[in-house]
Amino acid sequence: MSPQRWPARAAAALRVQEPAHALALTRIGVGITILGMLGAMLWTDSVSPVWLDPADGGLRDLAPRQWLARAVGAPTPAAVSGLMAAAAAGGLGLTLGLGGRLSAFVALQALLALFSLHPRTGGGHDRLISNALWLLVLAPSDQSLSLRCWLRSRSWVNPAPVAGWVRWLVIGQLVLMYAGTGMQKVGAEWFPWGDYAAVQRALLSPSWARWDLTAEVAAVAPLIQAATALSWMWEVGFAALPLLLWWRATRTRPGRLRAVANRLDLRAWMATFGLALHIGLLITMELGPFSLISMSLYPCLWSGEEWGRWLRRWSPTRPA
């Protein structure tokens, strides 16, 4: 055990670097999410009611408070179009891996300006997108799995290390989101004394439902109740993720629980459940880009080295 005090140990730990593969996959996911979100708004004709003034087809007068929105004169149609174009350019840069931190910063500020126009039409996905973009500003996520990487070296994969702590902050974001929302589920409908009715109600409420699934939900009511219990446990269980990762980082130390957790690699189980849940939400409920942006953070559950090993295995001619 190091004799250093914890601040010094923490400062030393934050110097750790790793290949950018995990952050690169998150970068691609975030870019696709932004493009998908903006594309969906255009396809559904919901830009003008939500982000313009009544004179231009909007629902109500808007009073943007964000600095960029005010600076460009939003919500005029030209300003909103410009902000959407900037956000799309940033999203495209992130997807392709061009512009790196600049793409993330441009997309972030443009989206913050757009989100500020009509905050009531936002939700958790807006916060998750902006938080993810800010984390992508903090590290050169386009170092690998990017067009920039290919243009420089004629290889898609670059094992050069970048700051590892940014990936930890992405994991922290996942923990905060899932554990936070799980702990705030106080309605009796999440528990046995409320008949585990929460997911059933959410699936049947026209506020969120994508389809009328009344007959289907009624046919599998006990399964939906089980899903309510499992999803709550899974969310709250994310509070244990830092401990699982700590055990993984200290795998040579003794301890039966540590050994079992490492052998099972509970990260994979948590991620598999999460993917199933988010794909289920995507199909059955209208929650905008929430599922896509959440899943975009999952690659960071594995380190750059782990992704590097898998990438080596998948493309033996291009060592990672």
Add this chain to the structure above:
Amino acid sequence: MSAPPPARAPLRPRDWLRLAFVAAHVWAVAIPAIPSPPSRLSVEELSKRGAKRTLAAWRGMLAAAGVELSHEQAARGVARVANRAIAARNLLSKPMEPYRRLSGARQSWRMFSQVSDRTARLEVWERRNGVLEPLYIALDPAHQWRGRTLRAERMRAYTNLFVSKTGRPSYVALVEWLACLRKAEPEAGEGMRVQMQRLQIPSPAKLAETGALVVDQPYWPEERSYAALDCAARAGAPADDPGEEE
């Protein structure tokens, strides 16, 4: 391949700066996410239908464990703890507000914390030859006039507040917007009626038995005659409730 710097290498000022930044970031994002209600709670608020039922369920659970509390006692206790959590959250998160504003790293994760069994759907009807015909009924594939727009995520978030009978001025703005859209269409009738249709979701056991939601009374009916509608005057629709949906 990457290799961490030797753990015992001397720490440089930039290492300490990095630690300070990470600590500040974690502070900025974690404190606002402290589990707590969005605004102060009172015993009166906790005595409203939904909250009272939630509290009753928890009191029942506590009673089974041997802890008997009256509604008043439970409500006072919950309000006290919640309001202290809110005060602590607000006090601790204030210094990081400029950072959150720049970085967008703002969050509170109250998603589906309570899911009511009482819900509602938006309905848009058109008066034609004096008779009302459905134009848009949420989740009814047979009546989806402008459904693609009304079902879009941000529009859904806009209308979601109406389910709990809040944001009436925004609702009126929606009615005017819908009526003006329809008025401009060549096949428009004489006028429009918009309402929220109350629905009750039965318990899982009851739903398995009946296979249907209970249709209750509509609320907030608003009628507009296209002839009397001045769409140019819409520039100036009232702004209300700028809060973000959770």
